[in-house]
Amino acid sequence: MAVVLEAKDLNKNFGAVTAAANINVQIGRDSVVGLIGSNGAGKTTFINMVTGYLKPTSGSIRYLERDITGLSPRQITRLGICRSFQIPQLFGNLSVYENLQVGVGVAARSARAKASATAEEWEEIETLIERFNLGGYRTHTAGLLPEGTRKLLDIAMAVAGKPQLLLLDEPTSGVSADEKFRLMDMVMSALKVQGVTVLFVEHDMEIVSRYTHRILAFYEGRIIADGEPEAVLRDAEVRRYVIGEHAPMHQDDGATNHG
Amino acid sequence: MNQTVSIQKRPPAQGTDRTTIVLLAALVVLLVAGPLLPRWAMFMLNVSLSWGTVVLGMLLLMRTGLVSFGQGLYYCLGAYAAGALHHFYGIADIMVMLLASLALAAAVAAVLGLLLAKYRSIFFAMLSLAFSMILFGLLVKTSALGSTDGFGLSAKTLAGITLGERWERYALFATTVVVAFCAAFGVHRYLSSHQGRLAGAIRDNELRVEYMGASVRRVIHVNYVIAASLAGIGGGLVGISIGHVDPEMAFWTTSGEFVFIAILSGTGSVLAPFLGATIFESVRSFAYEYSPNTWQLILGVTMLLVIMFLPGGLWSVFTRRKAA
Amino acid sequence: MNQFLAIVIDGIIYSSWLFIIAVGLTLIYGVMKILNVAHGSLYALGAYAATAFGGYWLAQGHPPMGSYGMLVLAAVFVGLIAGPLIERGLLRLVYGKEEVVLVLVTYAVFLILEDLTKLAFGVDPLSIPEPYGLLGSFEVGELMYPTYSLVLVVLSLLVAVGLALILNRTRQGKILQAVIHDREMSAAMGINVGRVYLVTFTVGVMLAALGGALTAPTISVQPGIAAEVIVLAFAVVVIGGLGSLGGAALGAVIVGMVRAWAVHKWPEVELFSVYAVMALVLIVRPQGLFAAPEARKI
Structure with a gap:
């Protein structure tokens, strides 16, 4: 298995609070991996460390056999790791088209392509619009879109960077229950065409089991289970601490406070 | 709300757009x-177009989400650079003087921009104000540069060609028109380039820009240097x-007028600053x-x-009517 | 040694003055997050009102000592009129806009007040020198100082201590701190934020006007003083950290001492030095010397 991402002995502390403890994980190419865990379990912290928003207290992160620990989000993005956000991070005053234009433009520029708009670039934007079903919103102001569409645009913008590794932070949060599957179908089929390795954080176990090949279960900063979806979802610890069958008391550590 | 969706089934046209046509027409007229x-009238238009050029730089910064209360710094530096050539070296060529203005402003901005690119909102406004007030403070106490009175200057040639009484005024006017045109056209093109488009993106969401792989600081630095130039x-x-320069040009109230x-x-169009400056000067x-x-x-x-x-400023009146 | 003493005493006097002109600015920013460019105009209004009130008092033949009361009265008057007028009439409508837009709004107020002042008081210089001369002077070694300066120092100390006490020891002060800390939470807890803003702004204006009124006897009051003072006040509050009372005091002392040093040792850099310090502090510690950490976004 070709390894895309490898975390070794990853730790992150905020003062006395441990947000990530001894995380060791390898992610293979073309896999779809789900990250589960209750709020404050360390999923977003993990994504934030991989994408350079947070610097690990100790340990290392390797991407395609290259050490990326402590690089900035910008450098990491340029290497081919893109992410979406739990709360969509859009250019609120620009139209949907312009949002994608910026994304495609930056990617083209870092690939040392021409400095101005080309027909090729236009094609790329149109493809994204089509794949993410944004055609009806092309000229709408991003800041005024409905939540589900904002999510889609946010993910489309991450995909615009032509990632090899894509991290999605709660792609279906804020999306109504009956739309979740439609959204995930759309995202996954869009990504299949691109051949991207995907990591996504998700609370809905139905979605996780439907779309992933593998699940990492987080609890108090540690990975307590790692394996095939059925196996992980059957795991006693996971059932207790993540799915919450005994509704355990745990502190909200605030350090991985989402949003 | 049932908004009509404009279907863009072709790549956007690459040729001349409306702004460019208006610019060319204005140039010729x-x-x-x-x-x-x-x-x-010639004098008033001269000053209006020059101020429009300064405000064009403000437009670029404001598109990036930044308001400078210190553009007077570069306005004053440019004026003193041109003046000093005449005052100390007897050089009175419009081209050479303007090149000196450009070079000095760009060089200082390249250095200060390294610092300012880290600042936003009122801190950007305050630090840019502090820098311009530093220049003001220096100039009022520098007797070699005329202290608070400043000094006089004039231009006699254009690119080496001696102009004579009759054409001096027009040559300066024509130069101003050409400079304003080039500035407006250049900024217009820049704003539709990849880098230029990032201005609005940075204003809206810096985090996302960094997460797309672009350097926010670098873009701000570049835009700052352009604005300063x-x-x-x-x-x-x-x-x-x-025909005269004085330290008042660096005082914060001058920068305040540019902000005004x-x-x-x-910031809707590169034409807007020139329109605004002309109205301002006439009133x-x-x-x-x-x-x-x-x-x-x-x-x-x-x-x-x-x-x-x-x-959206006066310009939004035009765009609103167009949309209706 | 003598020169050192002179620098320190000049510095203390100048710092006191700076504190009085700047403290209202930092108070308003701290509570309302408005960097009030019009602060300079309100200072100027205070100065003009002082010449009018004081001039009237003296012209009526009342005891000259009463003119001090008139200076303070002028400041209170300006505060009570201009404060509520600007806050209720304008600022109330723009709360919640970006900080830099609020700067532009107050800049517009600055422009308006500049001309209103000219229309009300004319463009010729006015003065009210009596309170300045009345108290005579005192000596420190071989150096002579006007006693009025001493009054200024004492007054600024009183203002500083008074504000600190109000903020930390009274119920109103606690409410104010709650609003500074979290406006929405305070509103949810039943604090009348609108009233807090109104009172804060009025007090801030009063302090600006007091600065002007107390300065009036020492200068010739004329157009332009507003623009000069506001940038100095900016320098002071930015150095200490916007919105911090202690910061304003520290900023005033730093700017005051630097300027006093420059005046005695190197007069060419007098003006320059103030802004150089301001830029330096902004570069090294953008949030001012009293800094606050930033929150995480994602």
């Missing part, structure tokens, strides 16, 4: 009509056309004549009205 203009050239042009024009004009010359003590009152009230009821 002004160059041709120039010699026919009365002296006062435009202010420098504008300052050089104003210095030459008034930028707010009045709006000012009449107000000075008839009611010198209500000029700022007019400015203040206008500014409040624009902020409250026309946040």
Whole structure:
């Protein structure tokens, strides 16, 4: 298995609070991996460390056999790791088209392509619009879109960077229950065409089991289970601490406070 | 809400757009009509276009989400650079003087921009204000540069060609027109380039820009240097056309007037600053004549009205009508 | 040694003055997050009102000592008129806009007040020198100082201590701190934020006007003083950290001492030095010397 991402002995502390403890994980190419865990379990912290928003207290992160620990989000993005956000991070005053234009433009520029708009670039934007079903919103102001569409645009913008590794932070949060599957179908089929390795954080176990090949279960900063979806979802610890069958008391550590 | 969706099934046209056409038309009209203009009108247009060039730089910064209360720094540097060439070295060529204005402003901005690119909102405004006040403080105490009085200057040649009494005015006017055109056209093109488009993106969401792999600081730094260069050239042009420079050009109230024009004009188009500056200059010359003590009152009230009821500035009146 | 003493005493006097002109600015920013460019105009209004009130008092033949009361009265008057007028009439309508837009709004107020002042008081210089001369002077070694300066120092100390006490020891002060800390939470807890803003702004204006009124006897009051003072006040509050009372005091002392040093040792850099310090502090510590950490966004 070709390894895309490898975390070794990853730790992150905020003062006395441990947000990530001894995380060791390898992610293979073309896999779809789900990250589960209750709020404050360390999923977003993990994504934030991989994408350079947070610097690990100790340990290392390797991407395609290259050490990326402590690089900035910008450098990491340029290497081919893109992410979406739990709360969509859009250019609120620009139209949907312009949002994608910026994304495609930056990617083209870092690939040392021409400095101005080309027909090729236009094609790329149109493809994204089509794949993410944004055609009806092309000229709408991003800041005024409905939540589900904002999510889609946010993910489309991450995909615009032509990632090899894509991290999605709660792609279906804020999306109504009956739309979740439609959204995930759309995202996954869009990504299949691109051949991207995907990591996504998700609370809905139905979605996780439907779309992933593998699940990492987080609890108090540690990975307590790692394996095939059925196996992980059957795991006693996971059932207790993540799915919450005994509704355990745990502190909200605030350090991985989402949003 | 049932918004009609404009279907864009073709790549956007690459040719000349409306702004470029208006710019070209203005260039031709002004160059041709120039010699026919009365002296006062030529002078007023000269100053308006020069100020428009300065405000064009403000537009670029404001598109990036930054308001500078210190563009007077580069305006003043540009004017003094042009003036110093004449004052100390007897060089009186418009081209050489303007190049000096541009070079000095760009060089200083390249250095200060390294620092300012880290600042946002009121901290950007305050630090840029501090820098311009530093220059003001230095100039008022530098007797070699005329202290608070400044000094006079004039231009006699254009690219080495001696102009003579009759053409001096027009040559300066034509130069101003050409400079303003190039600046507007250049910024217009820049804003539709990849890097230029990042301005609005940075204003809206810096985090996302970094997460797309672009350097926010670098873009701000570049835009800052462009804005400063435009202010420098504008300052050089104003210095030459008034024939005098003084430290007041770096005082914060001068920068405040640029901010005013930028707010009045709006950032919708590169044409807006020139329109705004022309209105500003015309109203000012009449107000000075008839009611010198209500000029700022007019400015203040206008500014409040624009902020409250026309946040896109005067330019948004045009675009609104177009959409209707 | 003598020169050192002179620098320190000049510095103390200048710092006191700076504190009085700047403290209202930092108070308003701290509570309302408005960097009030019009602060300079309100200072100027205070100065003009002082010449009018004081001039009237003296012209009526009342005891000259009463003119001090008139200076303070002028400041209170300006505060009570201009404060509520600007806050209720304008600022109330723009709360919640970006900080930099609020700067532009107050800049517009600055422009308007500049001309209103000219229309009300004319463009010729006015003065009210009596309170300055009345108290005579005192000596420190071989150096002579006007006693009025001493009054200024004492007054600024009183203002500083008074504000600190109000903020930390009274119920109103606690409410104010709650609003500074979290406006929405305070409103949810039943604090009348609108009233807090109104009172804060009025007090801030009063302090600006007091600065002007106390300065009036020492200068010739004329157009332009507003623009000069506001940038100095900016420098002071930015150095200490916007919105911090202690910061304003520290900023005033730093700017005051630097300027006093420059005046005695190197007069060419007098003006320059103030802004150089301001830029330096902004570069090294953008949030001012009293800094606050930033929150995480994602």
